[in-house]
Amino acid sequence: MQTPPPQTPAAALWRMREYMRPYYLTLALMITAAIVAVTAETMIPLITKSVIDGAIAHGSRRELLPLGLAATALGALQAGLNFYRRWSLAGAVNGMEKTIRGDLYHHLQQLDPGFHDSWQSGQLLSRATNDLSTIRRFAGFGTVFFITSTWTFLLIVALLIDMNWWLGLLTGCLFAPVGVLCLRFEKKYRVLSRQYQDQTGDLATYVEEAAAGIRVLKSLGRRDEAAARHLGLSRLVYRSQVGKARLRGTFWAGLDLAPNAAIGLLLLLGALAVSWHQLTLGGLVAFVTLTLLLIWPIEAMGFIIATGQEAATAAQRIYEIFDTAPAITDPDVPEDPQPSITxxxxxxxxxxxxxxxxxxxxxxxxxxxxxxxxxxxxxxxxxxxxxxxxxxxxxxxxxxxxxxxxxxxxxxxxxxxxxxxxxxxxxxxxxxxxxxxxxxxxxxxxxxxxxxxxxxxxxxxxxxxxxxxxxxxxxxxxxxxxxxxxxxxxxxxxxxxxxxxxxxxxxxxxxxxxxxxxxxxxxxxxxxxxxxxxxxxxxxxxxxxxxxxxxxxxxxxxxxxxxxxxxxxxxxxxxxxxxxxxxxxxxxxxxxxxxxxxxxxxxxxxxxxxxxxxxxxxxxxxxxxxxxxxxxxxxxxx
Ligand SMILES: Nc1ncnc2c1ncn2[C@@H]1O[C@H](COP(=O)(O)OP(=O)(O)OP(=O)(O)O)[C@@H](O)[C@H]1O
Ligand SMILES: [Mg+2]
Structure with missing residues (x-):
């Protein structure tokens, strides 16, 4: 049995793409659907602008109907595309999880008994269940949200710059500190998520041993000690879980703060731009509505980084098994097996x-x-x-x-x-x-x-x-x-x-x-x-x-x-x-x-x-x- 060389969680997650290969087309269609859906959503404030600056400002009721119909059509298109994305996502990511699970089982069967002697069964169990689900969640939502959030951000900032260049650029810059925040969060969360996943494996091992050895525990009157040890392990899991949740909470609060603080400033500067005739009234409404649409992609980054980090450590743990080569293998060129089989x-x-x-x-x-x-x-x-x-x-x-x-x-x-x-x-x-x-x-x-x-x-x-x-x-x-x-x-x-x-x-x-x-x-x-x-x-x-x-x-x-x-x-x-x-x-x-x-x-x-x-x-x-x-x-x- 050969111990695998260490690899970073990010490298392990990147290797997981081999399991997504059969679903590349589905993934591409899903991402296209998601991009078109968010683009449609982004167009709605522009229709609002046309309603205010066109139909309302000129008192032209005839323009209202087509604009209303266009907004409804865009809304319907967005709903339909989101339905398609969710529907096709299920088949792709669950199919990927099934393939990894099958390969993992096959590999575990190939590994020699010495490997199984040296690994805790709960660690294997948690990798074959929890870690796989974590990867599936990220492969589905994480990748799609990452691409659509980045697209939404770029599209909206481009539209804002198009409406008013200095106000648009300022909005883009106001969100820059978010990137620094993301990097700091990612580093801390990586350590916590590996710790949590390893502790879950230890706990699973202990629960399994306690269930298998229930007679010994009872007959020797060690139930209280066993319960205390279980409590100790679950306390560690609890602390890591709470630590993760609090870190996420603090990070997301920071993500919330950035766009909400920006909105107040932009409202003020936008009003000045209107008074200087650099922006129409409808333009200001559209500007603020579009800026509000930026909140979700920014917040989604927090979710994406958290699940991405968990998926990366899960992938690292799974490749620790995959990269362990069986010591006992078939001969390269089997000696003519015919006589002995006969x-x-x-x-x-x-x-x-x-x-x-x-x-x-x-x-x-x-x-x-x-x-x-x-x-x-x-x-x-x-x-x-x-x-x-x-x-x-x-x-x-x-x-x-x-x-x-x-x-x-x-x-x-x-x-x-x-x-x-x-x-x-x-x-x-x-x-x-x-x-x-x-x-x-x-x-x-x-x-x-x-x-x-x-x-x-x-x-x-x-x-x-x-x-x-x-x-x-x-x-x-x-x-x-x-x-x-x-x-x-x-x-x-x-x-x-x-x-x-x-x-x-x-x-x-x-x-x-x-x-x-x-x-x-x-x-x-x-x-x-x-x-x-x-x-x-x-x-x-x-x-x-x-x-x-x-x-x-x-x-x-x-x-x-x-x-x-x-x-x-x-x-x-x-x-x-x-x-x-x-x-x-x-x-x-x-x-x-x-x-x-x-x-x-x-x-x-x-x-x-x-x-x-x-x-x-x-x-x-x-x-x-x-x-x-x-x-x-x-x-x-x-
Ligand atoms: N998986 C293992 N890893 C490390 N040492 C082991 C392992 N299995 C057995 N040993 C050690 O190898 C030695 C021989 O063990 P083995 O099980 O072959 O003995 P045995 O003659 O079958 O004993 P018994 O009659 O009790 O079944 C023992 O000292 C044991 O501690
Ligand atoms: Mg023996």
């Missing part, structure tokens, strides 16, 4: 044969097509670690210092080690959730970094320590990695994972689980996650302590079924219990970042004091039946 397919077909033999749930047969003779003899899944080292970015010491381990196709190796010794770390290197710092991991002789990621991850199946389930049905959760899985496949996988409880759920396979769904026990969740890992029939199966939450009786049944499933796959199984260890052909002891010993359970018991210490909690060490009579080992290879 092998994977053959393997899958061979696997289905065994899967069909694992039985059914609730009396429903698990059927599968017969495997071809070629598939039955396919033997892939040779996994080899060669002097593999790895260290986490934040940690000074490497976790793995030179792992060398060879798993023959179809072999099951149990990985045993003290807590924190690096077992989960080693497993995550195989599907390339992280890359080794040095050394080589090969699958059937090919460096895993040379395999396209989708292929590698299709060939390697994992059940992690934490059985994550998604807000979806049991069926969707189990068949997550296999799009074309049939009901029979899903049932067979659940059967192998001893997840018969699914049949008793209110809607069976269609029962929604995960967040906002049926709550499952820890052991039930583990078995659904295990079913998901074995359904894919991967060539290499990585199981990170998959049975830790099960009672001994259920564990024995799952162990027996797993032995059957794993006959097809090369398996690396993290195990703490002797009963799981006995499932394996060999046991590898991980200690001090290396494979300290490898052999059968009994060889290690006899020769490795550390292994004996790890296994001493269970009584199997004293058994002299080489484990074959251990629970659930019926059918396992010995």
């Amino acid at each position: 092998a994977a397919r053959a393997r899958k077909a061979a696997g289905k044969k065994t899967q069909a033999s694992t039985g059914s749930i609730a009396g429903r047969p698990a059927t599968a097509p017969p495997a071809s003779p070629a598939a039955a003899t396919a033997r892939t899944g040779h996994l080899r670690f060669d002097a593999v080292t790895f260290s986490y970015p934040q940690a000074p010491e490497p976790v793995l210092r030179g792992i060398t381990l060879d798993l023959a196709p179809g072999e099951t190796v149990a990985l045993v080690g003290a807590t924190g010794s690096g077992k989960s770390t080693l497993l995550q290197l195989v599907p390339r959730l992280a890359d080794a710092a040095s050394g080589l991991i090969t699958l059937d002789g090919a460096d895993i970094r040379d395999l396209p990621l989708p292929e590698l991850r299709a060939r390697v199946g994992c059940a992690f320590e934490d059985p994550t389930l998604f807000s979806a049905s049991v069926r969707e959760n189990v068949s997550f990695g296999v799009r074309d899985a049939t009901e029979a496949d899903v049932l067979a996988a659940l059967q192998a994972a001893q997840a018969e409880f699914v049949a008793d759920l209110p809607w069976g396979l269609d029962t929604r689980i995960g967040e906002q769904g049926m709550a499952l026990s820890g052991g039930q969740r583990q078995r659904v996650a295990l079913a998901r890992a074995i359904l894919a029939r991967p060539e290499v199966l990585l199981l990170d302590d998959p049975l830790s939450a099960l009672d001994v009786h259920t564990e024995a049944k799952v162990t027996a079924a797993l032995a059957d499933v794993m006959a097809d796959s090369t398996a690396l199984v993290v195990a703490h219990r002797p009963s799981t260890v006995l499932l394996a052909d060999r046991v590898a002891l991980l200690a001090d970042g290396v494979i300290a010993a490898i052999g059968t359970h009994h060889e290690l018991l006899a020769t490795q004091a550390r292994y004996r210490a790890l296994m001493s909690a269970d009584d199997l060490g004293g058994s002299d039946d080489d484990g074959r009579n251990a629970p659930g080992l019926a059918g396992a290879r010995t």
